[in-house]
Amino acid sequence: MDSRRRDVLKAGGGLGIWSVLAAAGIVTPAQAQDARNVAAFEATTLDDALRALGAGNAAESGAIRIGAPDVAEDGRAVALSVASDIPRTEQIVILIEENPYKVAASFRLSGAMAPSIQTRVKMARSTRVHVLVKADGRLFAARREVTVTVGGCGT
Missing domain, CATH: 1.10.287 (Helix Hairpins)
Known part of the structure; x- marks a missing residue:
């Protein structure tokens, strides 16, 4: 684009x-x-995006579930779901490691909302999808590899 x-x-x-x-x-x-967070959304490296999000010390968590196809046939619209079992989840951020801009989506959640989202994202090529969850002022992370057969965005 x-x-x-x-x-x-x-x-x-x-x-x-x-x-x-x-x-x-x-x-x-x-x-x-x-x-x-303009700096996070415009970051072109994963390190810059994580730094802008303040996620340098995010703890790995098995309480974050990432739903994605093992193989996405079309990178223009890859279905993703994220659910957090971490109490008091405030925010969910999706980052795509090999995309030109790393932050694909950010969702702020109110206490009345279930900490679960579903969306579609563009993926340039096969890569890891990173998810950050902010809960009770702390950051947690999870990752999942997704193979893309036809890329969905250019550099």
């Missing part, structure tokens, strides 16, 4: 959603500005 197109889509989509929420009084303009 052309990086300028990606920038326009990110800015337009993000501004539209946050503008509606701010106009409705659901969030303040300051909350809308702080909601997105």
Whole structure:
């Protein structure tokens, strides 16, 4: 995807959603500005993304379940599910190691939500999917290898 197109889509989509929420009084303009970790979403190396997320000391956890196909036929839309059995899960972040931009998605969860998400992500090639879970102020991590037969995004 052309990086300028990606920038326009990110800015337009993000501004539209946050503008509606701010106009409705659901969030303040300051909350809308702080909601997105720009450095993490624009990181082009896994180390930079983890550093931006403050995940240098994330503990490995078997309480994070990553559902993904062993072999994804089309990298343009790979189905992923993540569930956390860690009490007080606040956030789930999905990182794709071999994608041009490492952070694929970030979900903030309220206490009323089940710590489980389902989404589709683009994957450039076969790689590890990393998941970070923030729970009770601590970070936990899990990984899973996914083989992609046809890549879904360019560099």
